[in-house]
Amino acid sequence: MSTATLTPDRPRTLADHPAPSLLQLVRVELRKSYDTRAGRWLLIVIGLAVLAVVALSLFVEDAPKTFADHFGFTQLPISILLPVLGILLVTSEWSQRTAMTTFTLVPRRSRVLVAKVLAATVLAVLGVAVAALAAVVATGLTPVFSDSERDWGISAALVGQVLVVQVVTVLAGVAFGMLLLSSPLAIVLYFVLPTVFTILVSLVAALDWVRDWLDLSTTSMPLFEDGLDAQGWLQFGTSAALWVLLPMVLGWLRILRTEVA
Amino acid sequence: MITIEHLTKAYGGQLAVADVSFSCPPGTVTGFLGPNGAGKSTTMRALVGLAEPTSGTATVGGRRYRDLPNAGRSVGVLLDAGAQHGGRTGREVLTLASRVLGVDRRRVDEALERVGLAGRPAGKRVGQYSLGMRQRLGLATALLGDPQVLVLDEPANGLDPEGIFWMRGLLRDFADRGGTVLLSSHLLHEVEAVADQLVVISGGRIVAQGSKSELLAGTGGTLVRGPDRALLAKALEVAGIGVSAGPDDALVADAEALAVGQAVAAAGVVLTELRAAGGAGLEDLFRSLTGSSHEVQEVQA
Numbered sequence: 001m002s003t004a005t006l007t008p009d010r011p012r013t014l015a016d017h018p019a020p021s022l023l024q025l026v027r028v029e030l031r032k033s034y035d036t037r038a039g040r041w042l043l044i045v046i047g048l049a050v051l052a053v054v055a056l057s058l059f060v061e062d063a064p065k066t067f068a069d070h071f072g073f074t075q076l077p078i079s080i081l082l083p084v085l086g087i088l089l090v091t092s093e094w095s096q097r098t099a100m101t102t103f104t105l106v107p108r109r110s111r112v113l114v115a116k117v118l119a120a121t122v123l124a125v126l127g128v129a130v131a132a133l134a135a136v137v138a139t140g141l142t143p144v145f146s147d148s149e150r151d152w153g154i155s156a157a158l159v160g161q162v163l164v165v166q167v168v169t170v171l172a173g174v175a176f177g178m179l180l181l182s183s184p185l186a187i188v189l190y191f192v193l194p195t196v197f198t199i200l201v202s203l204v205a206a207l208d209w210v211r212d213w214l215d216l217s218t219t220s221m222p223l224f225e226d227g228l229d230a231q232g233w234l235q236f237g238t239s240a241a242l243w244v245l246l247p248m249v250l251g252w253l254r255i256l257r258t259e260v261a
Numbered sequence: 262m263i264t265i266e267h268l269t270k271a272y273g274g275q276l277a278v279a280d281v282s283f284s285c286p287p288g289t290v291t292g293f294l295g296p297n298g299a300g301k302s303t304t305m306r307a308l309v310g311l312a313e314p315t316s317g318t319a320t321v322g323g324r325r326y327r328d329l330p331n332a333g334r335s336v337g338v339l340l341d342a343g344a345q346h347g348g349r350t351g352r353e354v355l356t357l358a359s360r361v362l363g364v365d366r367r368r369v370d371e372a373l374e375r376v377g378l379a380g381r382p383a384g385k386r387v388g389q390y391s392l393g394m395r396q397r398l399g400l401a402t403a404l405l406g407d408p409q410v411l412v413l414d415e416p417a418n419g420l421d422p423e424g425i426f427w428m429r430g431l432l433r434d435f436a437d438r439g440g441t442v443l444l445s446s447h448l449l450h451e452v453e454a455v456a457d458q459l460v461v462i463s464g465g466r467i468v469a470q471g472s473k474s475e476l477l478a479g480t481g482g483t484l485v486r487g488p489d490r491a492l493l494a495k496a497l498e499v500a501g502i503g504v505s506a507g508p509d510d511a512l513v514a515d516a517e518a519l520a521v522g523q524a525v526a527a528a529g530v531v532l533t534e535l536r537a538a539g540g541a542g543l544e545d546l547f548r549s550l551t552g553s554s555h556e557v558q559e560v561q562a
Contacts, residue, residue: 014322014409017334020361028360035357036348097344100311101402104338105361107310107327260311261302261341 020106025115030122033085036092042085049077050131054138058145065142066151068158070135072224075162078127082166083173086120087186090177090251099260109256117174117248124170128163161223165236172216172244178251181258194243216243262287262410262441263308268317270303277303279465280317285443285458287409290436292456293445294547300465301445302340305414308443309338321410333362336410337403342395342419347388351378351398354387355405362406372401377427392419400428411435413444417451429455449547461547483518485525486511486534493530500524513538 033039057063057073093099106112142148173190180186194217201211202218211218216239222232263285270278278300285291295301306312308319310326321329321336329335345354355369373379376397387395396419403411411432417425432455436442446452452459459476461469469476484507487493494512497504502524503515511534514521518535525532 014324014329014335017331017406018363019330020363024360024363028357031357031360035353036346038348092346096346096348097341098346100341100344101358103311104309104340105333105358107329107332257313259306259313261306 022111022115022118025106025111026118026122029089029112029115029119032092033089033119033123038092039085039088042081042088046077046081046085046127047130049081050074050134053077054134058138058141061146065139065146065148066153067135067139068151068154068226070138070142071132071154071158071162074131074134074138075128075166075224078131079166079169082123082127082170083190084187085123086170086173087177087190088183089116089120090174091181091183091186094181095183103260110252113178113252113255117171120170120174121167124167125163127170128166132159155226157228158224158226161228165220165223168216168220168240168244171248172240175244175246175248175251178255179247180251181254214239214242216240263291263319263321263412263443264323265304265308265319266317268304268307268319269315270300270307270312271315276465278307281462281465281467282317283460283467283470285441287441288436288439289457290432290442290444290452290455292452292459293443293462294449294452294459295445295447295462297447299447299462301447301462302414303465304462305340305412305443305445309336309340309412311340331362331406333358333408334364334406335408336412337406337408338412339396339399339403339416340412340414342392342399342416345387345395345398348386350384350386351390351394351401352383354398355401358402358405364406368405368407372405375404375431376401393421393424396420397424400431409439410441411443413442415445415447417446417448425451482513482515482538483521484508484511484534484536484538485514485521485532487525487530487532489530492528493525493532496525496528496530497521499528507538 034043053073053076054070057065057070063069063073093102102112103109139150139152142150173186176186176190177183180189194215198211198215198217201207201215213219213235216236219232219236219239222228223236228236265284266282268278268281269276281300281304283291293301293304303312304319307314308321308326309332319326326332326336349357352369352373355372356366359366359369370379373383378394378397378401382390382394387398390398396416400413400416403413413432416428420428432442432444436457444452444456453473456473458472459470460467482505485493485497486507490510490512494504497512497514497516500520500523502521505513505515507513516524518537522532522535525535
């Protein structure tokens with residue numbers, strides 16, 4: 001060591017500061033989902049859509065009116081709109097070019113991606129909770145607006161299944177965002193691609209097995225009803241692997257390798 | 262503190278940066294100069310882990326940037342002031358960064374104060390910021406973690422002359438307290454006032470590096486001016502000192518100020534000015550080294 005390295009006011013080594021914890025990073029990612037105008041409006045629209053569904057199911061006379069029914073209905077707007085928030089969680093870093101700051105602050109990119117996946121999971125769980133709350137209100141009001149009685153019955157299995165489906169749905173959005181790194185492209189393909197796939201495999205009889213095992217919208221349907229069997233889970237799992245796991249793995253590798261500029 | 266060794270970055274077959282080596286010691290400001298597209302930004306992106314070098318290494322304090330546990334607490338980085346979410350307020354941008362860094366919330370206000378964005382500007386959306394304000398916000402983000410090293414790419418872009426003067430003072434002060442600063446520019450005059458050493462890059466290769474005085478010594482010469490230019494030139498020629506035309510009616514003598522003064526005094530000629538040719542000499546050097554005076558003069562859009 002030369003004398004110069006001992007000069008006290010000119011440190012040659014860097015002070016060691018602890019790395020940000022995963023919890024810290026998840027909270028930052030959650031904050032990013034609502035601290036912009038786009039994010040906040042998307043959340044407001046989701047909230048309004050849930051209220052609209054509640055109103056609809058109350059006033060439509062033939063609609064079933066148990067808590068389990070309301071709980072199922074209110075999931076619908078969440079499952080359609082919340083994945084967009086998942087997409088934006090990833091793609092806005094590229095469209096707004098904040099990835100530069102994000103990855104200079106946390107150069108281990110996988111940590112940021114893990115935080116994004118966890119944040120999306122939290123959002124999905126919160127979404128289910130909000131829908132459940134709306135279902136409580138709807139069930140409470142049921143005797144006021146219809147002849148039906150209040151029926152609070154719901155099985156834990158159903159709640160669990162719905163949670164799984166919503167988490168997987170939001171993560172599908174995250175996966176599409178990771179793979180495409182562009183908000184408009186990811187949003188359009190997220191909606192168009194599975195729909196085209198569903199239509200295609202439903203039209204051709206020979207592709208029935210593809211529909212039953214690889215079409216996520218077909219295989220996730222039974223999860224909104226009580227008592228999914230082992231084969232149902234397996235079919236849901238294989239289609240989730242195609243629509244969530246595969247794009248996420250490819251996107252993950254892309255983000256790790258890509259140059260951020 | 263910053264060490265770049267044999268750094269090479271190729272895109273396809275195209276070399277963006279070729280065998281670049283230099284280091285930035287603590288307590289100094291290093292000016293990283295070169296025309297647009299010379300490889301400055303690529304070098305800096307490789308330094309902070311945004312780009313993977315094809316070969317060679319870049320380290321900060323002996324460690325690769327990616328191996329720094331909390332990078333923002335050690336190295337403040339501003340590579341592109343435009344890379345900020347237009348929908349967030351200036352304060353929100355800093356708040357997010359402060360959460361990642363794990364620094365106190367009060368630091369956000371201090372940083373806003375320090376870069377002159379406190380008050381109303383802090384609550385405005387970044388989308389409504391001028392480029393100069395974005396540069397200030399970027400600098401605030403870089404300073405937020407109280408780092409020992411600053412890496413800034415074209416930080417003077419979009420700043421008005423007052424802003425550039427302010428930033429020079431801030432960087433000088435940062436280095437004087439032991440910090441290490443690497444700042445790039447395609448305009449020589451932006452960095453020469455604050456830099457201790459200069460690294461000049463052109464076409465992806467380092468074409469000159471050294472302390473400012475070292476780089477000046479080789480080519481600068483001495484500027485002399487007097488009421489009678491012809492008499493002055495003759496006196497210098499008699500003393501065996503080479504003379505070339507300087508700016509306006511001045512001459513640039515190829516010798517130290519002392520030798521020029523002695524030669525002129527011996528001939529009994531009157532002087533009105535005698536000084537190192539300074540900036541102009543460095544400017545010429547910069548132009549000759551980078552080989553494209555037009556590009557150097559060009560202001561980035």
